[in-house]
Amino acid sequence: MAPAAARVLAIDIGTGTQDILLFESGRTMENNVKLVMPSPTVIVAERIRRATEAGRPLLLTGVTMGGGPSHWAARDHALAGYPVAVTPEAARTFDDDLNAVAQMGFEIVSEEEAARQARRPDVVHIELQDLDGQAIVQALRTFDVDPRVDALAIAAFDHGAAPPGYSDRRFRFEFLEHMIRRSPRPATFAYLAEEIPPALTRLQALKRSVARYMEYSGSRPDLPVLVMDTGAAAALGALEDPLVRQQRQSLLCNIGNFHTLAFHLVEGRIVGLFEHHTGEISRARLEELLQKLAAGILTNDEVFEDSGHGALVLEPARPAASPTTSPELPFLAVTGPRRELLRGSALPHYEAVPHGDMMLAGCFGLLRALAERVPELAPAIRPALLNGRDSLARG
Known part of the structure; x- marks a missing residue:
């Protein structure tokens, strides 16, 4: 059937x-x-910039969503001297601490006050939502x-x-x-x-x-x-690439626009990972992080103190084949819109194309x-x- x-x-x-x-x-x-x-955050940021160019008050309602571009655009709107009113749930897009949001120059308003402001013809009302x-x-x-x-x-x-x-x-x-x-x-x-x-x-x-x-x-x-x-x-999607999937051991590195996350997998099991901000790392630094992750010697403090999120190694460092050689790097598969960061790298790597579409x-x-x-x-x-x-x- x-x-x-x-x-x-x-x-x-x-x-x-x-x-x-x-x-x-x-x-x-x-x-x-x-x-x-x-x-969504890029779309919201562009709408805010248009409000800034027009010099109009801004009202943000909706739910918590991704920040980054939308946060920076709202901050620039306030710094330009234009009002930014935001409801509590939408405000958590910028910081979970509403006092910190207020210190950014944003006015925290109730849903009732937001409904009143939304009726004003001069106010630009933008709803925050990821979906x-x-x-x-x-x-x-x-x-x-x-x-x-x-x-x-x-x-x-x-x-x-x-x-x-x-x-x-x-x-x-x-x-x-x-x-x-x-x-x-x-x-x-x-x-x-x-x-x-x-x-x-x-x-x-x-x-x-x-x-x-x-x-x-x-x-x-x-x-x-x-x-x-x-x-x-x-990472899970990269395993839809036949070449990636057939590897017993691999490094899966997703280089996103803002975050880079790498997993060390052995037979589908995570034995290590690190997460960093893409904008804070060079090609040489990424190569170093990947090599240390594969060798099992990357520490959480090293990544955190480098403005990243952290690192975790669940298996001890693997010994080199001899005192004068380095451990062999596992198969390295790369995905993400910033994957060009590793192009030209001395590290052998493969740009995964699951179902033909990275x-x-x-x-x-x-x-x-x-x-x-x-x-x-x-x-x-x-x-x-x-x-x-x-x-x-x-x-």
Whole structure:
């Protein structure tokens, strides 16, 4: 009997782009609908800049979303002398501590006050959200594509809500370490909607935005929803490249626009990782970090003190073949929009192209994680994945 059909919307939300895959079982992966669009934070930043150019007051409402470009644009608006009003939940986009947001020059206003300001004709009102369900539904319908789906899988980077005065970077990496020690595999960073840890406020906000997609698209309200960390989704997606998947041991390095995350995998199990800010590392520094990760000698303090998030090594350093040689580097697979950082490197590496499309690596990782976490969807998803199996995703 043929497996039941399934349609899955997978969205990988980065700092530069949001990469969208509408997966339909029964199609070859290459023939599914794909979109690579500006990221939500880039879109919001551009809208804020237009308000700044017009010299108009700014009102920000909505939910917690990714910062970066939108944060900098709002800060520049305030520094230019124009008002920035923001509701409490939207304000946590910029800092989990609302007092810190107020110190940026933003006015924290209630939802009631925001509703009043939104009626003013001079105010530019922008809703903050990582998932703009209405825009995606409109884009699909424009090309006569049915937006109704059977599941949603979304990846985003979440620092987590650190306690006041505690480093966001340390909080983020301590959470990663906790999860990996519990289950050392990339899919451990995938959560069904009801499982999302309370500290992951951005992913919690995404879960709420999903309800609007269901409403706009006509999808049923109780469909499965999975969210995942972007770096882990890209690593899992890289394993959809046949050359990467056949390696017993590998380094998977995702060089994103803002963050670089590298996993050291042995037979699908994480034995080490580091996470850094892409803008803070050169090619030479990245080469050094990868070599130390592979050798098992990279320390958390070294990465943190270098303005990164941290490092974790679960296996001890491997001895060199002889006192005069260095340990051999495992197979190095690279993904991410900034992967050119390693082009010209002395380190042998391979630019992974899962299903022929590097930019959709995170979406492919989301599909594999969804097949693992929602068994009723697995028969429809697995045949489209590499070799129709998910043994490495299970670790």
